[in-house]
Amino acid sequence: MTILPPPIGLLAELTHRCPLGCPYCSNPTRLDPKSTELDTATWQRVFQEAAELGVLHVHLSGGEPASRPDLARLVASCAELGLYSNLITSGVGLTESRIGTLGEAGLDHVQLSIQDAVPESADRIAGYRGAFARKREVARLVVAAGLPLTVNFVLHRGNIDRAGALVELAIELGARRVEIAHAQYYGWALTNRAALQPSPAQVRRAVAEVERQKAAHAGTIVIDHVAPDYHARYPKACMGGWARRSLNVTPSGRVLPCHAAETIPGLEFWSVVDHSLGEIWTSAPAFNAFRGTDWMREPCRSCPRQEVDFGGCRCQAMALVGDPRATDPVCTLSPDRAKVDAAVLAETGGDREDQGYVYRR
Amino acid sequence: MSDTIGPEARPRLPRGVRLRQDPARGAWLLLAPETLFELNQSSVEILKRCTGEKSLREIVDDLAVTFAVERERLERETTALIGQLHDKRLIDL
Numbered sequence: 001m002t003i004l005p006p007p008i009g010l011l012a013e014l015t016h017r018c019p020l021g022c023p024y025c026s027n028p029t030r031l032d033p034k035s036t037e038l039d040t041a042t043w044q045r046v047f048q049e050a051a052e053l054g055v056l057h058v059h060l061s062g063g064e065p066a067s068r069p070d071l072a073r074l075v076a077s078c079a080e081l082g083l084y085s086n087l088i089t090s091g092v093g094l095t096e097s098r099i100g101t102l103g104e105a106g107l108d109h110v111q112l113s114i115q116d117a118v119p120e121s122a123d124r125i126a127g128y129r130g131a132f133a134r135k136r137e138v139a140r141l142v143v144a145a146g147l148p149l150t151v152n153f154v155l156h157r158g159n160i161d162r163a164g165a166l167v168e169l170a171i172e173l174g175a176r177r178v179e180i181a182h183a184q185y186y187g188w189a190l191t192n193r194a195a196l197q198p199s200p201a202q203v204r205r206a207v208a209e210v211e212r213q214k215a216a217h218a219g220t221i222v223i224d225h226v227a228p229d230y231h232a233r234y235p236k237a238c239m240g241g242w243a244r245r246s247l248n249v250t251p252s253g254r255v256l257p258c259h260a261a262e263t264i265p266g267l268e269f270w271s272v273v274d275h276s277l278g279e280i281w282t283s284a285p286a287f288n289a290f291r292g293t294d295w296m297r298e299p300c301r302s303c304p305r306q307e308v309d310f311g312g313c314r315c316q317a318m319a320l321v322g323d324p325r326a327t328d329p330v331c332t333l334s335p336d337r338a339k340v341d342a343a344v345l346a347e348t349g350g351d352r353e354d355q356g357y358v359y360r361r
Numbered sequence: 362m363s364d365t366i367g368p369e370a371r372p373r374l375p376r377g378v379r380l381r382q383d384p385a386r387g388a389w390l391l392l393a394p395e396t397l398f399e400l401n402q403s404s405v406e407i408l409k410r411c412t413g414e415k416s417l418r419e420i421v422d423d424l425a426v427t428f429a430v431e432r433e434r435l436e437r438e439t440t441a442l443i444g445q446l447h448d449k450r451l452i453d454l
Contacts, residue, residue, distance in 0.1 A: 006385050008397070054385030056392060084379060084392045109377045109394045148377030150394055176377075176450045177394055218448050224395065 004282055006054025009246035011259070012043065014074070015063040016251050019092040021127030021359035022115065023192040024154050024183045026259055027063070036252035040070040042272065044077045046249060049277035051081040055247075058083045063251070066093035072105045079106025086111060088152075091138035092131065099138075103145045110142045111150040111179070116158070117165040125158055127359040136173065143174040151175040155206060155228075156183040156196035157348075163206040167213045171221050178221055180210050182228030186260040186315060188360050195355040199348040203231045230340055234305065235312025235328035242290035242314060247281065255280045257287050260315035264289075264324045290314050290324070297325055299333045366417065370454045372443050373413030378451045380408050393451050407439050411452060417443065 016031035038046075047058060058078050065071055066089055078085040086109045087102065114135050116122035122132035142149045151170040155163060163180065170178035182203070185193045198206070207227070214223040229236050239246060243257040250256065253272040261267060268285040281287060289295070293306050300311040311317075312328020320329045320343075321336045329336035374380065379392045380400075389405045391398040400408065406428070410420045421439055425432040446452040 054383070056383065056390065056397060057395070082381065086394060108379070108392075111394070146376055148375065148394065176375075179395075219450070222450050 005244075007050075007246050007281060008055065009057040009059060010046075010050045010055045010277075011059045011061055011246065011248040012046070012074075013061050013063065013248065013250050014043070014065045014068045014071070017067045018063040018090065018360070019067075019128060020064070020090050020131065021361055022125060022154075023127075023189070023357035023359060024156055024196055025188040025360045026184060026186045027360075028187045028260070028262060029191070031063075032251040037068075038249075038251065038253050038272070040073055042253065043070075043074055046253075046272050046277060047074070047077050047081055047083060049272075050247075051083055053278050053281060056084055057086060059086045059088055061088040064090050064093060066090075066098070072098075072101045075102055075107045076105040084108050089113070089138075090126075090131075091135040092128070094138050094141070096141050099141050099145050099147070103147055107147060109148050109150065111152050112139055112142065113152045113154070114139075114166075114169070115154075117162050117169045121159065125357075127357070127361075139173040139175070148177075149173070149175045150177040150179060152179040152181065154181050154183050155198070157198045157202070158196070160198045160202050160206045164209045164213060167210065167217070167221070167223060171217065175221060177224065179224045179226065181226035182206075182231075184229065186263070186319070188358075190319060191358050193343075194347045195357055197230075197344060197347040198228075200231055200344065203228050229312075229316075229328075229330045230344055232330060233332050235309050235316075235331045237309040238313035238316070238328075241307075241310040243281075243287040244291070244310075247277065255284065257290075258315065261286060263315050264318050295325060297327075299331075299335075300327050303333065366440055366444055366447065366454065368416060368418035368421075370417050370443075371413050371415065372411040372417060372420075372447075372452050372454055374408065374411055374451070375453045380405070391446075391451065393449075403438065404442055407442055411443070413453075 015037055016027060017034060065087060075085050085107050087107055088111045091112050112135060115125040119132040123129050139149060151173060153166045167178055183189060183196050210225050239258045248256040248259055249272060254269045255272060256269060267289055270280045270284040296311055300306050312331055314324045316328050317326040318324040320339060327334040329340050377394060381390055381392060383390050389400045391400055406424060421436045424435050443452055447454060
């Protein structure tokens, strides 16, 4: 028996509350209400157990983590434990004094989402008037406080033609790093897929533009470019493999191998309220359900790429073909790939009218 | 870019980039936003000295004396490592 390697990252979803209403939100369609959120002491225990387990990075996320008044205390706990703390934020709720307090508490890094390079469009996508101006100001305050800044953009039909302008905006804001992630269709985002899906031609232009900028700006800004899997040849190595590198704790304490895992019926999730993080990592049924390669069927079972992409994403197989053991249907070796191509064509071909978003409220 | 790094540059790890020993994996790691690198012993010795106080020349001198290694080779290795990390914005000059 091989020894299970420790996880690298913990995604701490401190709350599902969020002031924005982004149509591409990957959080589940049913959210944990505020009354069920873990308290400060429980999160501190979770961080302690994470550090003992070998976790290195803690991503403080949500929802909007700044909705939690105890955010600075949680950052301080991570710092005391030697955990690298990364705040994933919309920026709404962060004032100059709050950013200062987080910096003093030992925050390592801030990742700020921005919805577009054009203010009116950015506000429309976020469903929040004034969001763009607010975010610009937060970026300035983060850089002024001496904290390293990453700007995160999710690309979709509403902003993909400005991929180059987004990178330039990130440079102007003083970010050291920018994430360009093509929308992925989980949770709320799946509801809006028809309104978000870019055409294959738009994707090709955007990918070429981002790759050109990557080379042009080396040493100024690092561009991490997450490929659009519906338009790829092989699936993404989702989460670096199921239960292989990270854990995800929901606001009420359920521990998931990935963000969307609760969309798979029949999986048993354990909570930090009842179990230690270490027990959950090694023994929770949901973590062992798709760990390794034994669960695979053909074409994955005999595929030389089985430890490259681990069969892709279980939740996507569930969502698109109704079977979490199937090969991720975005794979060109999957018998179901035609369904993905048909969806892209139906959503982007011909003279379609632009659809409105279903906002998350 | 890396080819412009001169001997008087004073490399330092910026905030958000941390060198740490990891008991769980028995390794030295460089932690950075959304990424980490496992380091070999010579990289660890170089990066421990990247505090912004010493110039590249002084770092190489120190390493050459401490480990009794040929200076020219050390200079090449050190410049290459710092150049790669600088391109990734993991070292400031």
